Amino acid sequence: MKKYDFVKIEKHWQKEWEKDGTYVANDKSKKEKKYILIEFPYPSGEGLHMGHLRPYVAGDVYSRFLRMKGYEVMYPIGWDAFGLPAENFAIKKGIHPSISTAKNIANAKAQLKSWGMGFDWSREVNTTDPNYYKWTQWLFLKFFKAGLAYESKGLINWCPKDKTGLANEEVVNGCCERCGTTVEKKELRQWYLKITAYAEKLLEGLKTLEWENKIKIQQENWIGRSEGALIKFQITNDKSQTNSKFTNQNSELFIEVFTTRPDTLFGATYLVISPEHDAISNFQFLISNKEEVAKYVATTKNKSEEEQIENKEKTGVELKGIKAINPANNEEIPIFSADYVLSGYGTGAIMAVPAHDERDWDFANSVVSIETRESSAKYIRHVIEPKSYKDLISYHPYFYKIESGEKYEDVQDREAKNDFELLKHDKFCYPGEGMLVNSKQFNGLSVEEAKEKITEFVKGKKQIQYRLRDWVFSRQRYWGEPIPLIHCKKCGIVPVPEEELPVTLPDVKKYEPTGTGESPLATIESWVNTKCPKCGGQGKRETNTMPQWAGSSWYYLRYTDPKNEKEFAGKELLKQWLPVDVYFGGMEHTTLHLLYSRFWHEFLYDEKLVPTPEPYKRRIPHGIILGSDGEKMSKSRGNVANPDAIVNEFGADALRMYELFLGPHEATVSWNERGILGVSRFLDRIYGFILSTENEGTEDNEIKHVVHGTIKKIGEDIEEFKFNTAVSALMIFLNEIEAKKVNKETKNIFIKLLAPLVPHLAEELWHESGNKTSIHAEAWPTFDMALVEKNSFMLVVQVNGKVRDQIEVQKNITKEEAEKIAFASEKVKQHTAGKTPKNIIYVPGRILNIVV
């Protein structure tokens, strides 16, 4: 048997494909287009790893399959090359990031080629290329001119290690997404992109996409839409405590709260405002415990995000001397400031309804009762009564078990009596649905009805609120796109004129971030000082750079027309290729890149710069590959499987096929060093089988059925991204035909079925079989349904649900015929003898169950 020399084969065909432009997408093709995309890699010094392999192989298999199915497929590649590692390397070694980046790209490119990736290299883009980032800057100016890029001073997330500001999306559990350092809050002047203006569009757009639900839900949650109302509470002085003659005749003096539960307004017994709320300074003249309040505000400022997460114990302080008036019942209620109310959400002020909100409940039972020296019961007023006992205990199962001494089983009894005794004891909080009580003329209404009516009654305003925050878009680092703006004392902020783009990164000697919130670019005076494009006077360049997400927010657009010098991409070509049909990528980008680029795209659609409202029609997420110990691959654990080492030992085809075989594409899987042997053996067997001439001859009838069944199965599996079962179907196929005589045609079909998964081996076998052109330009084999279905099947005969016999019968037999055959079986007779069948169920093509 000839040996399968993958080293020689793979190198050889990789060169041939490159020479022939096998994977170059034709812009002028008459075929239907398919645009397949993977998240372009960051070219790091370590090279590409298993994490890259997974989506890339999936995209590669899928692209090759579609190409064979007759589509014009674009499967492009590029480099997301701005970012910290290159810059940190520059700080350490003094080598310009563009030099180390170029080196890393060359290396990663060689890796991708050695993996047999059928990328269209003619469309390669690089976000750090001035010809590319010229357009990133140009697009930024579009945002700026539309009023969606703005400068603002505020508390932002700051990574003390990377010494740069971060977007909300880049903070994971209070830590920097990149380096894991605990994030601090810092007051800084920053550039923002107004992504919140697109909150509704981002939500609406999701509905039109063929994405998996879990991704949609994650984005929905991140955007976090809630419907509620803005309600104003008049401010007055506390008559019991001060001698102030202040009476609030001025309707301007109020605190406005946002609530999703205006129906509980009669239960609002105090207000809480965030420590940053304006009211603290606005009502200074009335507040009698100014020092105490100032002290509290100061302590909350020093709390890190981490502390806040760890310590959920609520703290706060009463603003003495002032009161708010509940507009529903004109009651005077106290006002507190506490950091459980966030300044960035809603109005930064809430009405507290401890009887129906867990957080307010906690606060009432701790801070409020201590500060006011009153029993918390005073503040707990139930205004919603649960409809049933079940509603009630769904929020308090443990309470019932422990406090009341009742067993869970007694619930039904309680429910029958409709006994809400415990509710009246004010022993707990009920956040659920129900009917209004203690709410005067609104008593008896449902929660939904009351929301409307009470909002109206107190002249509140309906409001939709989002959790999404504007995108902090500036970074205080060197290796990023300069923000193309000029600060002029006379004209303000002036965009760099289009014809002067790109604003290129100047060479610097020190890349070190300053740590002061200024970018290293700020130290290069010759670069910073420039002319104002408007008045010609002295201007200073914006020295912040853009985040890494900028270049990746639109790269898929550039692929359609990567060399265009006049536009970011030509209209015709955008129309030709968009939208991306299938986008492979990880779940970790759901609320980062995937959200950001949708925002850019939707904006560009509104600006009539792109032809589709959404960029990515389908998104196929993948699970991560863990080490063989089931832990995340990491150098310190020593469980890293290196794709290049595996290519050297087993070949790219074995690597690819094994990766596909590991498990479902969307599942987390562990790499098992041994497992690849099975795939490697399989490839050897294929090689021997195809090249052998001894097994060629007249096929028996069974073969056709197997061949057509496999064509159907593999096609369906690839279409549904079920690569693991596609591999197993190929193995089953070889097991079925290996020992039999087959003809040349069957062998050719087998090679074609292999082609998307193991492109080198398939190409080699194709040529060894006497073909002169590439297998990857061949048409995908078709199947005949009549041959897939056999005209007989194994009838499973059960007696009382237990399998007793299997009999091969004609496909279209009737129930009566099936029964006749079944009862003739000795094995069946043994179990039915002397008994009369009560019922007989026949499922055509499958099963006959006799119940006795």
Next chain:
RNA sequence: GCCGAGGUGGCGGAACUGGCAGACGCGCAGGACUCAAAAUCCUGUAAUCUUUUAGGUUGUGCGGGUUCAAGUCCCGCCCUCGGCACCA
């Protein structure tokens, strides 16, 4: 706490719309080839019991239920992973 996904042999995993649980592969055991080993090939491989060329029983996280039939559907729990996390 909330949202999402999941729990199947020694291991990775398969199973259409409720219709033979464990495909395929790894590993393991036995055998062939070999002086020997590797490689390769063949056979077996959920557990358990019995009178073992065969047959019985149990079995898809746990406890119930629906059904002729449940990994799949319903009710109640447990556990693991991922996301969010005081968003009013």
